[in-house]
Amino acid sequence: xxxxxxxxxxxxxxxxxxxxxxxxxxxxxxxxxxxxxxxxxxxxxxxxxxxxxxxxxxxxxxxxxxxxxxxxxxxxxxxxxxxxxxxxxxxxxxxxxxxxxx
Amino acid sequence: xxxxxxxxxxxxxxxxxxxxxxxxxxxxxxxxxxxxxxxxxxxxxxxxxxxxxxxxxxxxxxxxxxxxxxxxxxxxxxxxxxxxxxxxxxxxxxxxxxxxxx
DNA sequence: AAAATTTGGTTTATATTGTAAACTTGTTTA
DNA sequence: TAAACAAGTTTACAATATAAACCAAATTTT
Numbered sequence: 001x002x003x004x005x006x007x008x009x010x011x012x013x014x015x016x017x018x019x020x021x022x023x024x025x026x027x028x029x030x031x032x033x034x035x036x037x038x039x040x041x042x043x044x045x046x047x048x049x050x051x052x053x054x055x056x057x058x059x060x061x062x063x064x065x066x067x068x069x070x071x072x073x074x075x076x077x078x079x080x081x082x083x084x085x086x087x088x089x090x091x092x093x094x095x096x097x098x099x100x101x102x
Numbered sequence: 103x104x105x106x107x108x109x110x111x112x113x114x115x116x117x118x119x120x121x122x123x124x125x126x127x128x129x130x131x132x133x134x135x136x137x138x139x140x141x142x143x144x145x146x147x148x149x150x151x152x153x154x155x156x157x158x159x160x161x162x163x164x165x166x167x168x169x170x171x172x173x174x175x176x177x178x179x180x181x182x183x184x185x186x187x188x189x190x191x192x193x194x195x196x197x198x199x200x201x202x203x204x
Numbered sequence: 205a206a207a208a209t210t211t212g213g214t215t216t217a218t219a220t221t222g223t224a225a226a227c228t229t230g231t232t233t234a
Numbered sequence: 235t236a237a238a239c240a241a242g243t244t245t246a247c248a249a250t251a252t253a254a255a256c257c258a259a260a261t262t263t264t
Binding site for chain 1: 240241242243244246
Binding site: 001004005012027036037091092 | 103104106107112114115121138139147187190192193194
């Protein structure tokens with residue numbers, strides 16, 4: 001009845017990051033930080049986890065002389081994100097008179 | 103852009119419990135345990151947290167001679183649940199060509 | 205009628221996670 | 235050249251989730 005929620009995505013910050021990346025082809029660290037309002041440390045850690053899971057790829061380069069970290073969602077990440085959304089629906093749209101809630 | 107997700111609801115088991123209660127007026131411990139597949143211990147703890155938050159009420163009685171714990175969602179719980187669902191939408195339906203995902 | 209099993213939980217301990225604070229490396233500005 | 239800023243990373247700590255162990259009463263088995 002209640003499918004398991006991918007723990008990697010069931011995290012506020014990681015979900016926000018994936019949500020952004022789902023819409024924009026690629027985004028750099030600073031942009032993600034601004035959009036999410038996260039601290040650098042937290043963001044860095046969560047990006048590592050998403051990378052380790054193969055959900056995103058990270059490229060490090062330079063923009064002028066400044067370091068620049070660019071993130072991009074992988075196909076596996078896209079699939080995981082879709083699956084997560086589907087799973088969530090099961091939770092949010094449970095039976096009862098209310099019917100579908102989403 | 104990304105609203106804060108109520109940490110009390112952003113938990114797999116608590117969300118499942120609330121989801122069930124959102125649809126059924128009331129449910130007892132055993133039923134919740136069966137539906138969620140959770141262990142008793144875990145369920146007990148999460149029910150306590152939802153109770154402490156005022157999201158559900160718990161009534162302890164007897165069904166015949168056996169103890170019986172019945173849970174029911176409060177109005178505050180219903181509101182929190184609705185708000186959580188709304189907040190989640192912001193995460194899941196981010197911009198990009200895909201558009202709304204839910 | 206003891207002994208073993210089941211029911212319906214609670215308490216406690218542990219493993220995992222999330223988060224912030226501190227640090228690093230290099231750059232720009234005063 | 236010293237101070238402040240940019241872009242992160244590392245590390246340490248606090249909060250969470252989960253399971254394991256436990257408990258009391260009821261029921262079933264022998």
